[in-house]
Amino acid sequence: MASDIKVGTMAGSKPIWFVKKGELEDAGLDSGALAWAKANGFDGQAARVLVVPGENGDVAGALFGIGKDDIRLVAGKLASALPKGDWYIASPVSEPDLTALAFLLGGYKFTRYTKKDDAEVTLSTPKGADETDVRRLAKAVMLARDLINTPTNDMGPVALEAAVRNVAEEHKATLSVIKGDDLLKKNFPMIHAVGRAGSQEPRLIDFAWGKKNAPKVTLVGKGVCFDTGGLDIKPSSGMLLMKKDMGGAANVLALAGLIMDARLPVRLRVLIPAVENSISANAFRPGDILTSRKGLTVEIGNTDAEGRLILADALALADDDEPEILIDMATLTGAARVALGPDLPPFYTNDDGFASEVAASAYAVADPVWRMPLWQPYDAKLSSRVADLNNVTSDGFAGSITAALFLQRFVGKAKVWAHFDIFGWNPVEKPHAPIGGEAQAIRALYHLLKERYPSK
Structure with a gap:
């Protein structure tokens, strides 16, 4: 499994902003992130991840498109598309259990006959999620x-x-x-x-x-x-x-x-x-x-x-x-x-x-x-x-x-x-x-x- 969840926001965690399709301007982004999204044609397309660079060329965060329709397990894409590291969701989450579960399931890999991957992407458990039941x-x-x-x-x-x-x-x-x-x-x-x-x-x-x-x-x-x-x-x-x-x-x-x-x-x-x-x-x-x-x-x-x-x-x-x-x-x-x-x-x-x-x-x-x-x-x-x-x-x-x-x-x-x-x-x-x-x-x-x- 290439993903995991953890209670609490880890030191050094980077933010993920969820963006609905067509609502980029309302996503609460700063001017730099907003300009970067527009320059890359990002408009909240479902399951699209756009990494936002920081001032020194490091990763400042990521934008994640959740689409216009109700795609409720779309957060699973984060597990495979985010760069290695610790992350937290900076946007409101309406269904925290489903978001956390989708993230875990999106990291699934069948590795019995191939090289196993250690967990690489960790997400702070969304507030309100029942971590025990999700796991x-x-x-x-x-x-x-x-x-x-x-x-x-x-x-x-x-x-x-x-x-x-x-x-x-x-x-x-x-x-x-x-x-x-x-x-x-x-x-x-x-x-x-x-x-x-x-x-x-x-x-x-x-x-x-x-x-x-x-x-x-x-x-x-x-x-x-x-x-x-x-x-x-x-x-x-x-x-x-x-x-x-x-x-x-x-x-x-x-x-x-x-x-x-x-x-x-x-x-x-x-x-x-x-x-x-x-x-x-x-x-x-x-x-x-x-x-x-x-x-x-x-x-x-x-x-x-x-x-x-x-x-x-x-x-x-x-x-x-x-x-x-x-x-x-x-x-x-x-x-x-x-x-x-x-x-x-x-x-x-x-x-x-x-x-x-x-x-x-x-x-x-x-x-x-x-x-x-x-x-x-x-x-x-x-x-x-x-x-x-x-x-x-x-x-x-x-x-x-x-x-x-x-x-x-x-x-x-x-x-x-x-x-x-x-x-x-x-x-x-x-x-x-x-x-x-x-x-x-x-x-x-x-x-x-x-x-x-x-x-x-």
Whole structure:
């Protein structure tokens, strides 16, 4: 990480003036800085940094453009664009937590396979920011990014289990793992079917934390560590980003870390089915009929729709516990990206009140999501002539909706259920994030859970 924050203004710190586009004259700059800005064509353009020289050729400060529109995480650009040193914000900050968080996230670098950079740019924590919570959030986002960015040769089911163990042990959670043929003995047939062709045994990772009599919050994350598409093999271009197919698991684990670190008064349970969808002599096939944990039979219309199969078994287990809130996260469908693009994950829920809470929380912390409908007439598209349902539709329409409807078949006892079809990846650089793995929706959900279950 090439940036850090620190309470208090450090001796020798240099000022940063935030400038809205078109409001240079009102930014409170002295005549020298104002003239320098005009000479360099600076007018508050979003994410632009202009270093202001001092009388002796040293750095006197910096101007930072925050744009005209509401670009709330734009301060992340400071981490990579400011010269090395200590800085403070000399302008009023309307959202200090978001400003500090954006700065930390903007300094993120995935350095596992390259030279590590020590922190070089330090920002005095904006007045009013909750530094503890900001650091907690930054740690969670960076964990999700690191896990997704790690290639599958170092992030298969075994390594994913190890990552989960690290988080569970850090917070003294109770963890168990069912793997290999024990999945059949314990009635997780679809997790086993999807992962049995991989070189590493498929597994269901399960951990719990918190008082047993507290409200139950259960998180389920898709952990397909690589997806070839199975026997319905993907083209090579479609496999390039498949290391991120465990992005649901990465995000769920990061959210769990937030909940536990903040010590929210809930009974947390986390379920991560971890597999590789590989090709081998024992790979499951198109046309196979699998019997799920819930007892529903599923005809395999396409082996590349494997994520919903492993989630279905995990959701059935989670649902038996009758949690107050059941959330699953998965990099599930390309259709979600066609509908809403990479930056706006759709979510589905059977509870209008919960949907409103999600929307309000997403706006509060600038972590966008968008509700999509569980349109019941489309449920018929999942019909099969030989089984209870098919894992895909025949016409290809409404792919994200029908995937959510498939998962809904395996939930019935939870008071609230929500499914997040995340992308888990930044295809282009943003002020607060480089190209690569990304945490999506977890900051919104953490905010929601803090509001519902405040720490005592």
